[in-house]
Amino acid sequence: MSKTRKIRILLAKPGLDGHDVGAKVVARALIDAGFDVRYTGLRQSGEDIVNAARDFDADVIALSILSGSHMPICERLKGLIDAYQLTDRLWVVGGNIPAADHAALREIGVDAIYNTSSSLAEIVAAIKEKTSEQAGQDNG
Amino acid sequence: MDDRRFNESGIEINPLYGPEDIAASKVGDGDDIGEPGAFPFTRGIHREMYRKRPWTMRQYTGFGNAEDTNQRFKYLIRTGNTGLNVAFDLPTQCGFDSDDDMAQGEVGRVGMAIDTLKDMEIAFDGIDIQNITVSMTINGTAAIMIAMYLVMAEKRGFDLSKLRGTCQNDILKEFVGRGTWIYPVEPSVRLVADTIEYCARHAPLYSPVSVCGYHIRESGATPTEEIAHGFCIARAYLDEGLKRGMDIDEFAYRMSFNFNIFGQFFEQICKFRAARRLWAKILKNEYAAKDPKSMWLRMIAGGGGSGLTIEQPENNIVRGAYYAMISALSGAQTIALCCYDEAYTIPSEKAQQISLRTMQIMIEEMGMTDTVDPLAGSYYVETLTNQMEAEIVRIMAEVDAEGGIVKLISEGKIQAHVSKGAYEHQKALESGAFRKVGVNCYKVEEEKPEVDMHPYKPEDAVKQTERLKAVRSGRDNAAVDAALARLKTAAEGSENMMPALVEAVKAYASVGEMNQVLTSVFGQYDEPNIF
Numbered sequence: 001m002s003k004t005r006k007i008r009i010l011l012a013k014p015g016l017d018g019h020d021v022g023a024k025v026v027a028r029a030l031i032d033a034g035f036d037v038r039y040t041g042l043r044q045s046g047e048d049i050v051n052a053a054r055d056f057d058a059d060v061i062a063l064s065i066l067s068g069s070h071m072p073i074c075e076r077l078k079g080l081i082d083a084y085q086l087t088d089r090l091w092v093v094g095g096n097i098p099a100a101d102h103a104a105l106r107e108i109g110v111d112a113i114y115n116t117s118s119s120l121a122e123i124v125a126a127i128k129e130k131t132s133e134q135a136g137q138d139n140g
Numbered sequence: 141m142d143d144r145r146f147n148e149s150g151i152e153i154n155p156l157y158g159p160e161d162i163a164a165s166k167v168g169d170g171d172d173i174g175e176p177g178a179f180p181f182t183r184g185i186h187r188e189m190y191r192k193r194p195w196t197m198r199q200y201t202g203f204g205n206a207e208d209t210n211q212r213f214k215y216l217i218r219t220g221n222t223g224l225n226v227a228f229d230l231p232t233q234c235g236f237d238s239d240d241d242m243a244q245g246e247v248g249r250v251g252m253a254i255d256t257l258k259d260m261e262i263a264f265d266g267i268d269i270q271n272i273t274v275s276m277t278i279n280g281t282a283a284i285m286i287a288m289y290l291v292m293a294e295k296r297g298f299d300l301s302k303l304r305g306t307c308q309n310d311i312l313k314e315f316v317g318r319g320t321w322i323y324p325v326e327p328s329v330r331l332v333a334d335t336i337e338y339c340a341r342h343a344p345l346y347s348p349v350s351v352c353g354y355h356i357r358e359s360g361a362t363p364t365e366e367i368a369h370g371f372c373i374a375r376a377y378l379d380e381g382l383k384r385g386m387d388i389d390e391f392a393y394r395m396s397f398n399f400n401i402f403g404q405f406f407e408q409i410c411k412f413r414a415a416r417r418l419w420a421k422i423l424k425n426e427y428a429a430k431d432p433k434s435m436w437l438r439m440i441a442g443g444g445g446s447g448l449t450i451e452q453p454e455n456n457i458v459r460g461a462y463y464a465m466i467s468a469l470s471g472a473q474t475i476a477l478c479c480y481d482e483a484y485t486i487p488s489e490k491a492q493q494i495s496l497r498t499m500q501i502m503i504e505e506m507g508m509t510d511t512v513d514p515l516a517g518s519y520y521v522e523t524l525t526n527q528m529e530a531e532i533v534r535i536m537a538e539v540d541a542e543g544g545i546v547k548l549i550s551e552g553k554i555q556a557h558v559s560k561g562a563y564e565h566q567k568a569l570e571s572g573a574f575r576k577v578g579v580n581c582y583k584v585e586e587e588k589p590e591v592d593m594h595p596y597k598p599e600d601a602v603k604q605t606e607r608l609k610a611v612r613s614g615r616d617n618a619a620v621d622a623a624l625a626r627l628k629t630a631a632e633g634s635e636n637m638m639p640a641l642v643e644a645v646k647a648y649a650s651v652g653e654m655n656q657v658l659t660s661v662f663g664q665y666d667e668p669n670i671f
Contacts, residue, residue: 016230016246018319021359024559025566027671041667042319043234045242067230068485068596072245098484098593116483117450117579119570 006036007131010058012049013042014077017067022116026064026094029120030127035060046077050084058089059131065095066116071104078108090130094118147407149364151527157519165526167533172417173522176471176512178432179424182417182525183513184471185436190509195467196474197499198275198440199492202227202252204600205607206262209252212489213263217272219493220500224267225275225476227251228285233320235281235655239605247601250486251277254285255608255650260292270298275306275350275440275474280322282309282348283331284654287641290343306347306396306440309335312373313352315549315665316558317359322655325550327662331637333380338638340381340391349377350396350440356554357400358446360562363407364528366400367415368535369554371422372545378427388427392434396473399439401463402447407528410521412441412470413513414529441467442476448483451578453591456480461498468499468508469515475499486594552668559670611648619647624657631661 011027013020020042027039038056040048053061061081065073070093081087093105094114102113111130114123145153154161166172174180177187186192199221202209213224228251231243238247238255247253254260264274278285286307293303311328314321321328335348353361353370361369374395381391399415401408420435429435444463448456457480467475477495479487487495502508515521539545548554568574575581623644630640637658644654 016234016236016242016320018230018314018317020319021317021559021562024670025563028559028563029566031671037671039669039671041669043242067246068249069245076244096484100593115450120566121570 006034007060007127008036008038008056008058009060009062009127010038010040010049010053010056011062011064012040012044012052014044014046014049014063014065014073015067015069016043017065017069018042019066020064022066022094023064026062026120026123029124033124033128035127046073046080049077050080050086053086053089054084059134060090060092060127061086062092062094065093065097068096070095070097071101074105074108074110081109088134090127090134092127094123147363147404147524149362149407149411149528149531151407151524151531153524157523159519161519161523162526165523165530167526167529168421172526173516179435180417180420181436182413183516185416185438185473187512189471189512190468190503191512194503194509195472195499196223196273197221197496198223198225198442198474198476199479199496200225200227200277200443200476201487201492202229203250203486203594204248204597205253205604206259208248208600210263210265210267213267215489216492216496217267219496221272221496223273223275223474226263226277228276228278229253230320232285232651233278233280235284235322235651235659237650237652238601238608240652247604249596253601253604254288255604255652256611256648257288257291257645258607258611258648260288261295264292264296269293269296269305270303273304273306275308277308278320279308279311279314279318280320280328281651281655282307282311283335283638283641284645284651286335286339286346286348287638287645290346291642291645300343300346302345303343304345304347306350307335308352308398309349310352310373310398312376312545312549313355313370316369316554317355321665323658323662324665325546327631327658328665329376329380329546332377333384334636334638336377336381336391336394337384337386337636339394340386344394347394347396347438349394350398351377352398354398354400354443356558359555360558360560360565362561363400363403363411364531365535365558365561367411367418368532368539369545370397370399371415371419371532372536372539374419375422375426376544376546388423388429389431389434392423392427392429393431393436395438397437397439399441400443400446401441401466402444402459405462405466406520406524408466409469409515410524410528412439412472413521413525414532416471417525418529418532438473440474440476441470441472442474442478444478445482448478448480449576449578450483452584453480453483455578456483457494457498460495464498464502465508468502471513481591484591484593488592488594550668552670555668556670608650612650615648620644620649620653623647623649624653627654627657628661631658
């Protein structure tokens with residue numbers, strides 16, 4: 001990995017949920033924080049997302065889900081992430097995610113979960129920290 | 141110390157107002173305040189307003205399948221709702237059948253699943269839809285859903301020439317916010333125009349379109365941008381209607397509006413009063429409407445989801461009460477009030493009841509329906525109403541100068557603009573420049589909000605797909621094929637697609653089947669990159 005390569009984040013809206021205010025706001029915050037962000041737009045299938053993550057060589061796969069369908073979406077995506085050998089990428093999910101589902105999402109392999117009241121500062125700082133840990137592990 | 145204050149629309153608010161401020165801010169050359177029920181309708185579209193009949197209370201609901209939703213509808217009617225506002229699930233809104241791969245995990249989740257006329261019949265079974273008017277929150281598949289609703293109503297013996305009701309059917313705003321678009325912009329607008337033309341001829345009291353500044357505001361627009369963009373969109377639909385050869389007074393009176401109520405108290409009230417006056421002027425001066433009804437801004441003022449907070453959710457009950465007051469003081473025809481648990485989940489029956497009781501307390505205990513436009517004549521309210529109107533006019537002119545709303549939406553420019561607004565707002569929230577109780581001030585540590593989550597029942601989705609299968613095997617499939625073929629011909633040509641949709645609906649064709657035909661002709665919308 002070249003030293004000048006920015007951390008790449010694929011930000012996706014899986015499923016049919018059209019609420020993209022938060023995703024776009026987070027995308028802007030991540031761009032301003034120096035990340036290389038690709039926003040997929042709405043209505044992405046699991047296949048669309050893993051293909052885009054592979055094409056973009058994303059370091060981070062970020063999903064925004066506010067429809068309540070995060071469990072079936074993430075369960076399905078897990079199989080595709082395994083099949084596409086993207087398990088070493090940081091996987092984060094944001095949206096309307098009830099606390100009761102956090103443990104199950106982590107079990108599936110989601111590395112971090114943000115809700116609608118998470119601040120941009122918190123999200124940016126956490127992704128910076130986690131991606132540098134990830135880079136450290138890759139090198140070590 | 142700089143103590144200047146500005147409202148969310150960027151208008152400076154003075155510590156004190158007097159009669160000279162009203163005069164200095166005057167927009168038109170006539171009497172801009174006027175009388176209720178008379179042009180320019182600043183004080184309300186009816187002479188007696190709520191004295192004659194309070195606003196319609198139309199809480200938003202729908203989940204699971206048609207049976208579940210029918211039960212909740214009946215509950216809402218029992219507790220005093222005077223109208224229904226239907227939520228559909230995402231597959232229905234995006235044109236997928238419940239057994240489609242894209243519908244997996246989404247069936248019945250954020251609204252009711254509708255696949256065929258059969259579901260529509262069950263959903264409204266036993267409900268007097270002539271007296272309890274129904275508003276359908278659907279856009280991408282609105283033409284299909286209007287066809288289904290009208291066929292259902294006719295089968296139940298309702299006279300379509302007298303049937304009232306509303307469909308959201310504002311596809312242009314879906315490209316800006318909410319996102320349940322399907323086809324590219326041009327055929328999407330053509331479908332809206334088809335419904336306007338069809339309803340004008342077959343269901344003349346039905347409102348086929350409710351133009352939503354609402355979701356543009358939710359997406360990050362200011363209150364004046366909300367109205368300005370909404371009006372530009374409404375004009376685009378009126379222009380389509382005129383291109384069909386209709387007279388403005390044949391269809392403009394059925395146009396309705398949906399605006400948001402979260403934000404500052406007086407700014408919101410003045411926004412509505414300014415909007416009502418400006419819409420009347422637009423119809424009279426730009427469109428040469430003769431019938432005063434064509435000039436009426438009939439609106440649902442409601443929701444307010446973006447004003448709610450996850451933190452200390454009970455505070456949302458108080459916010460809701462202020463929002464309801466805003467609507468009542470603004471002369472709204474209908475209120476759909478957000479529920480305190482809505483930042484978390486589909487509202488519980490209890491939360492729905494609290495919102496409804498909030499409005500009933502205003503009517504029964506607070507005297508809020510006793511007199512028309514009680515704030516009229518206030519130095520502050522009239523001045524701010526004038527200033528809001530001038531600002532809306534300025535933004536509309538800007539949109540027109542840049543090529544018009546349809547072009548700007550097609551290019552993603554409106555989307556980029558409001559999305560930047562949302563980003564700036566979020567930053568102001570985080571810096572504390574924009575105060576929000578419980579979020580960046582008066583926080584409590586270690587919150588454990590007591591909100592019951594709406595249960596999602598996966599077995600409803602199974603039942604739904606089984607019913608769809610049963611409908612498919614029980615119907616006359618040759619009739620379905622013939623109707624779908626006719627729909628394809630209509631879509632490929634330039635004729636109105638509604639008669640073909642009505643025929644397909646009657647044959648129990650599914651939403652997914654009709655949508656596939658239209659997608660095969662029109663293709664899919666491709667989102668412009670806004671970053």
